[in-house]
Each structure stands twice: as C-alpha cells, then as structure tokens.
Amino acid sequence: MIGTGRGAQNGILIKNASALENATHLDVVIFDKTGTLTLGKPEVVEVAAAAGRTEDDVLALAAGMEQHSEHPLAHAILERSKGMQALPADGFTNIDGMGARARSEGEPGLVGNRRLMDAEGVDLAGMEEMAERMAGGGRTVVHVARGGRLWGLIAIADAVRPTSEAAVAALKKRGVDVAMLTGDNRATAERIGRELGVTLVLAEVLPGQKTEQVKALQAQGKKVGMVGDGINDAPALTQADVGFAIGAGTDVAMESADVVLMRSDPFDVVAAVGLSRVTLRKMHQNLWWAVGYNVIAFPFAAGVFYPLTISPEVAALAMSGSSLIVAANALLLKRANVEGLK
Numbered sequence: 001m002i003g004t005g006r007g008a009q010n011g012i013l014i015k016n017a018s019a020l021e022n023a024t025h026l027d028v029v030i031f032d033k034t035g036t037l038t039l040g041k042p043e044v045v046e047v048a049a050a051a052g053r054t055e056d057d058v059l060a061l062a063a064g065m066e067q068h069s070e071h072p073l074a075h076a077i078l079e080r081s082k083g084m085q086a087l088p089a090d091g092f093t094n095i096d097g098m099g100a101r102a103r104s105e106g107e108p109g110l111v112g113n114r115r116l117m118d119a120e121g122v123d124l125a126g127m128e129e130m131a132e133r134m135a136g137g138g139r140t141v142v143h144v145a146r147g148g149r150l151w152g153l154i155a156i157a158d159a160v161r162p163t164s165e166a167a168v169a170a171l172k173k174r175g176v177d178v179a180m181l182t183g184d185n186r187a188t189a190e191r192i193g194r195e196l197g198v199t200l201v202l203a204e205v206l207p208g209q210k211t212e213q214v215k216a217l218q219a220q221g222k223k224v225g226m227v228g229d230g231i232n233d234a235p236a237l238t239q240a241d242v243g244f245a246i247g248a249g250t251d252v253a254m255e256s257a258d259v260v261l262m263r264s265d266p267f268d269v270v271a272a273v274g275l276s277r278v279t280l281r282k283m284h285q286n287l288w289w290a291v292g293y294n295v296i297a298f299p300f301a302a303g304v305f306y307p308l309t310i311s312p313e314v315a316a317l318a319m320s321g322s323s324l325i326v327a328a329n330a331l332l333l334k335r336a337n338v339e340g341l342k
C-alpha cells in the first residue's frame with residue numbers, strides 16, 4: 001500500500017503497484033454520477049399535479065410508497081412530505097433502475113421514471129411536456145401513478161459537487177477523456193454532462209450493466225478508470241484497469257477499488273493520477289541512478305579499463321553514493337508539485 005505523507009493527509013490510498021502504473025496511462029475515466037459527481041443528497045424542487053389532483057395528493061401517494069424504499073430519491077420525497085398524511089401502502093417492490101411498485105389503499109401504485117410508466121402502460125395525462133421541461137433542467141423526474149393513472153410529477157435535483165467541473169477539465173487537459181455513468185434518464189444526464197464538460201454520457205444504465213460499459217470501452221483498446229461509491233459499482237470498479245472508490249463509500253467499494261479517495265472530492269482523482277505519474281518517473285530515475293553508478297564504477301574498479309582504474313575504496317563510496325542519491329531523489333517526491341495535492 002502506498003500513501004505519501006501528503007497523500008495520506010489528502011486521503012489518497014494506492015493499494016497496489018500495478019494500479020500506480022496503470023493510473024499513469026489511463027485513456028478514459030468513468031465517473032458514476034450520483035454521489036460521485038453530485039452530492040448524492042437529492043432534494044425535491046418542484047411538484048406538478050395532473051388535472052383533478054393537488055400537489056399534496058401527489059406527495060401523499062408517493063410518500064406512502066417510498067416509506068418502504070432505501071433509494072436517495074425516496075428520502076428526498078419523504079423529507080419534502082414531512083408532517084403530511086401519507087396514503088398507506090403495502091407490498092412494496094423495487095424495480096431495478098426504474099422505480100418501485102406498491103399497493104396504495106388497495107390499488108396498484110407506481111413511482112419511478114418514464115420507462116416504468118411506458119412499461120406499465122400508464123397514460124401520461126398530457127404531462128409529457130412538463131416532464132421534458134423538468135428533465136431538461138437536469139432534474140430527475142419521478143412519476144407518481146395509481147390505478148393506471150398518472151397523479152403527477154416530482155422534480156428532484158441533486159447538486160453537483162463544487163470541484164466536479166474542475167476535475168473533469170483537469171483530466172481532459174492531461175489527455176484523459178471523461179465519461180459519466182448513470183441510471184438516470186438521458187435528458188437529465190445530458191444536461192448535467194454538458195454542464196460539467198464530460199466527453200461521453202452513458203445514461204439509463206441498469207446497475208447490472210455498469211461492468212459491461214467498462215468492458216465496452218476496454219474492447220476499444222482503452223485503459224479505463226472507474227470512480228464510484230455505491231455498492232452496485234463494486235463489479236465495475238474491479239473490471240476497470242484502475243478502480244477509484246470515493247468518499248466514505250461502502251466497504252465493498254473500498255475492497256474492490258485499487259485507489260481509495262478518503263475525501264468525497266472528485267478532484268482527488270486528478271491528484272491520484274498526478275501522484276502516480278510523478279512517483280513512477282522517480283522510480284525510473286532512481287533505477288538509472290542505481291544501475292548507472294554500478295555499471296560504470298564496477299568495471300573501473302575491476303581494472304577492465306586498465307591503466308584507468310579506481311580504487312575499490314572509491315568504488316565502494318560510489319556504491320553508497322548511488323544509494324544516497326536514490327534515497328534523496330525519493331524524498332524530493334514530497335516536494336513535487338502535483339496539482340490537487342495540498
């Protein structure tokens with residue numbers, strides 16, 4: 001495990017030597033959107049009701065179902081509907097990457113994205129344009145339906161982290177492409193991707209498909225870095241050439257990652273790449289110092305170039321000299337100017 005003095009303060013942990021090497025020639029870094037490029041603390045910013053319903057109806061129906069969910073979007077809805085009388089629901093089941101279903105007062109209820117509504121044949125009750133406007137603003141649109149009818153829409157925003165844009169720009173400046181991966185719908189993802197300047201937006205990816213996305217880029221001959229925090233990122237982190245676990249994420253993510261970024265700062269990816277490049281350059285320099293000294297001094301001492309020779313004492317000095325230079329050069333690593341390392 002490698003962590004320089006400053007690296008450790010910074011909270012960058014490089015767990016193996018091959019990760020150090022691989023991090024120096026990444027072609028593309030994939031960031032998971034939620035919780036990595038964004039704060040992962042979504043908030044309800046708008047509620048719209050279908051004809052004949054009120055905003056409170058929409059929240060009460062959604063809250064009743066989402067009470068049984070662990071999803072961050074569910075937390076946002078529950079937070080917003082605090083103090084409100086939720087409509088009782090039971091038989092809650094998650095629908096991977098789309099939302100959830102439950103029985104609300106005996107009627108089949110749904111909460112989730114547009115794909116879920118389409119799959120279940122829910123009539124969008126003339127709210128398509130409203131949904132598109134919300135998604136175009138980078139919000140996640142949660143559709144709330146019961147008895148096959150749409151009750152309304154809940155727009156949820158997850159603010160981007162303050163250093164996300166700078167991290168993307170810094171990686172691109174170093175010749176590394178940046179991709180964003182999310183289960184969120186395309187319009188929302190495109191909007192956030194554009195805002196951050198990412199090269200490639202991979203949207204509407206089901207949790208189980210994340211690994212496939214990494215493989216697809218590797219199949220193009222690219223060295224792929226993957227940055228994530230969630231439990232469903234673990235296989236993708238393992239598949240990537242370098243897996244970065246961000247923040248105090250899950251234990252599983254920490255285990256499967258090659259590099260652990262203790263703080264939840266996407267810019268630490270830039271710092272980790274920079275640190276790897278400087279470290280590797282040092283290692284190569286040191287190899288030459290050590291080898292060079294011995295290769296030159298040894299034959300001289302052995303009399304190969306007689307009458308030009310050096311005494312064994314001088315050769316011995318040279319040998320310790322080479323070790324000294326190697327050690328001193330390694331220490332200079334601490335002074336190296338790596339962007340993002342403070």
Ligand code: ADP
Nearest residue numbers: 034069071073097098099111112113182183184
């Ligand atoms: P991500 O973590 O990238 O958002 P998920 O697979 O967790 O991906 O979710 C994908 C999409 O499915 C969400 O953007 C949302 O539209 C919908 N979804 C999933 N779970 C819920 C839920 N409990 N309530 C509402 N929508 C949900």
Ligand code: MG
Nearest residue numbers: 034183230232
């Ligand atoms: Mg997720």
